[in-house]
Each structure stands twice: as structure tokens, then as C-alpha cells.
Amino acid sequence: MSDSAIEVTGLRKAFGTKVVLDGIDLHVPAGTIFSLLGPNGAGKTTTVNLLTTLIRADGGSARVAGHDLIKNARGVRAAIGVTGQFAAVDDLLTGQENLQLMVDLKRAGSAVIPGLLERFDLTGAEQKAVATYSGGMRRKLDLAMTLVGAPQIIFLDEPTTGLDPRSRRTMWDIIRDLVAGGVTIFLTTQYLEEADQLADRIAVLDQGRIVAQGTAAELKRQIPGSHVRLRFGDPAAAEAAARVVPSATRDDDGVTVRVPGDGGTASLRELLNRLDDHGTHAEELSVHTPDLDDVFLALTGRSHPATEASTR
Template sequence: MTTTYAVLSEGLEKRFGEVHALRGLDLAVPEGTVCGVLGPNGAGKTTAVRVLTTLLTPDSGTARVAGHDLRHDPAAVRRRIGVTGQNTSVDGDLTGAENLRLFARLLRAPSSRAAELLEQFELADAADRPARTYSGGMRRRLDLAASLIVRPQVLFLDEPTTGLDPHSRGGIWDAVRELAHEGTTVLLTTQYLEEADRLADDIVLIDEGRAAHHGTPAELKARIGSYAEVVVGHASGLPAAAAVLDQLTGSEPVLDAEKHTVGAVTTEPTLTLPRIVRELDAAGVLVIDASLRPPTLDEVFLRLTDRKELVA
């Protein structure tokens, strides 16, 4: 079966003076899927989105979005995509309904579409209030609704839930799942790795302007093995616990003096939790809790980008 790609790029390059933001970025996002794009600050995520949405022209490389060439037919690309950026695009002095009706007129969509989206995003009760009176979560939902006035083939979401509380974030997640279920391809950049884990069919990890790693969340987790974590009774026991985990796992442990924890990734298939506990006991470490589990996507990120702390 031939895969049809909603977003396909090869060798995208973009410079801003001395800054080389994209260094040959390759992406392949199948139609009807959610692709999570992760990476540390300055990795090129937002630049990639701005190039793929025709807001920036690449210096070199090729890309097709929704079946159209980015360089040769940018107008056709724009007709088939929706974009929700990091900052809301709605007018705070207009009501929620007025904002959506304005977008509908600009995009020559039926005015009834505004009412549909207000219902879909649970904003109907606040439709006649100025958008400046909305909470952060409501404004983000209104912004997302505005990008869907014309149903896009591809929707670009650039950190859509930054700064939202868990309840508001969950509402955005539900909306993204529904869009993907209806056939819209979603390219999502996010600083919340749990968000990518929950929503993405595939994940691309961008580092230094390149697609450094790619796979499903499960595949990326399997790539780095398991994660051993120990909670000690006192911070003074952390060095000894770290030495034990270093010896057993063969990877450098990560210590958290405040939480009294030490953890390390292991690809050793024969390592068991009882063995870890025995070795810690032999080293005189007071263990409060210990676990050996699949890694979180945060731990995958740290391992694959070789960083000590998470910066997404």
C-alpha cells in the first residue's frame, strides 16, 4: 500500500545571518496522522513551521504540503492549511462570535460555520462576550476555532497549549484528536512531552536544524531501554546510589538532591529490580522506593539529545 504524505520535505535550509536555523530538514508526515515535532530551544521547530506554512521562504531544499509545491504554488498551500501559532490571533475587542464571523467573511465561508465552531469548542455561552474577557484556555480554543473556519487538509499547531492549565490543555487535546479522527493531518510542535506522547502517531525530534530521530512514541522509548529510579532516605545516600546504578546500567545517573532520587537508563535486558535493591543494600544505601520501568518521553528526549535537563 502506497503512503500519501500531507507534508514532505527534503533538505530544507534556512539561515538568518550567521544563524543556521535549518540544516537540511527532512520530514514525511502521512495523511490523517498527528506528527509531534520536538526539540530543544533554538532547534528550528518554529522556523520549520514558518517555512512549511509559506511565512518564510527556504534558502534551499524542497517541500510539498497538501500535495502542492511550497516554492512554486504557495497560494495553493495556503488555501489548504490552517495555522495556530504561539500567540493568539483573535481581536480582544470583538466578541467570540464576531471574531469567527470576521474570519468566515475573509475566507468566504458560510457564516453558519462560526456558530458550529462555537458549539464544538464549548464557547457558545460566551459567544457575545469580548474575547479580552476570556480565560487563556478559552482564547486558545477560539484561536484554534478560527484556524478551522475552512476545514484544512493540514493543520499546523505551534505550541498551542503553552501556559494553559491542565483542564484547558485537555480540551485542546480532545479537539486535536477529533480533527485527526475526521481526517485532518496535524503537525504539532510542543514543549509538553506528555502532550506529544498522548496525541502523536509519530514523533520527529529536531536538533540543530535536522530531523535527528524519528519514530512512534513506543519505538523511541524502546530505543533507549528501561529506566531505573531509586528514592533514598537522605540526600547523603545519593552518591553511593549513583555509583551502584552507574555500575549496573552503564550510563551516567541523574541525581535530584531535592527529591532524593537518582535514576539511569539501562539497555541491559537481564537487569532486574531485585538485583538493584540487593546491590544498593550491600552498598549501605537506605532505599525508600525503587522502580524499573519503561522510560517517559521526557527521559527519551534527554537521552537522545544528550542533555542533563529538559528544554523543549
């Protein structure tokens, strides 16, 4: 596979008169985690369905693992794994039988099963019916089944929805391990913290268009609200600092001063040097930047995806 795992240009999709994707462009480098965010109805799942050959685009082009999405759909399917919003496991089968089913479908060797059970901490539960598994165990089994055939690219469509915090962090560790092994992850998620923790790059999709792309830090810097918070020993020192920096504002406690800034080291150094030149020294300092919730709200005008029941 080349340095690009996924290349998308002008991808379009409509259902009747409803335009779901209005010509989106995406670039996902190989061996990275790419997260697609967006409010309910933005087109995230439609994007996944298109890139995994489940539905056909109305326009534009895409290459997945070096294969043209239209001309070589079979090549795309051979190179990818998909974990959907809901665990695609058979409750009536055991964990081992679910894995064996996938091995048979993929025409892979059964020798991979013990390693997958161990990797996902399912050893000891493999002979139990999946109906008895917890939500976290079902999700891990679902992802283990996706790994049969050693896909180059894995699409994870809201993989941790409904999981408790411990199970979610376990899944994060698994995802990081996959990427460390050279796998590319295309992630959609309802949890902005998840994208912040995992993704190398993030794209925000709204009303069928990409409204922003970049690292989490780059997206946060686009949103006003970054500031340095300085806490002084007494109100007089805080008042002196506010006189030194005209843009500063004082909190109601009388000893805390906020200075707008981009959060960069250069501007922070300039601020501290200015205070030092006037003999003013803070007892505490912290840098505050907008989080992804602020980014999401500013870009889409809506609450973050964690408040949505599901994303289509």
C-alpha cells in the same frame, strides 16, 4: 490529498551566518498527528513558518497537501490552517465577531459559525468581548477560527502553552476529534507528555538537524535504562532470583530485584520462565522504560522543552 500530507527533503534555512535548518527530511502521513520536538533555538518555529509559506527556504523542497511549497504557495495556503504560539484573536471584538472576521477573510459562509461555537463549547460566550475570556477559551476560539474553511492540515505551534491541566486536556480531546475527522496535525510543543499522548510519530530537532524520528515507543527503546522490577516476599527469595539472573541488581529494600531488558514480551517471557524453572516467584512485577524526558535529554544533551520559556 495523497497518503502523504507533508513531504520535506533537504530543507535548509539560515539567517545571516546562523544556520537554523541544515537539510532536514520529514514525512507526515495524512490523517495523523506529527509532533516536532526540540530545545530552544532548535528551529521548530522556523520549520512551521517555512511549511506555512510565511518565510522562504534557502534550499531543499517540500510538498504540503500535494502542493509544491515554492511553485504553488497559494495552493498550500488554501489547504492549511495555522495556530501560532500566541492566540491570534482580537480582544476588542466578541467571539462571534472574531469568527465572522475569519469567515469574511476566507470567503466562507456565516452558517459555519454556530457549529464552531458549539463544537468548542463557546456557546453563551459568543457575544462577550474576548478580553474577558480565560486563556483556555481564547485558545479554543483561536483554533475555531483556524477551522474556518475546513483545512486539510493544521499547524499547531505550542497550542497549549500557559494552559492549566484541565484546559490542556480539553484541547487534546479537540485535537483527537479533528484527526478522527481526517485532518492532519503538525504539532510543536513544550510538553513532552503532550507529544507522548497525542503524536503518531515524533521527530526530534536539534541544532538544525533531525536527530531521531519514530513513534514514542520506538524513541524510548533507543535509550538504555529499560528494566523489569520484581518484588519478592522476603530477602531470601530476592537473593535466589538474583543468583538465577546474573544481570540482576537488588534494591536497598532487600526484596526488590531489577533486571535490565528491552521491555519486550519475548524477553519478559524468557525471564519469567527462567525464574519459574528455579521455583522462584515474584509477588509483584512491573516493566519500566525511559520516558520522553529521558529521550530528549539523551538526544539533545539538554533539559526538556517544558523548562524553556519559548521555542523559536
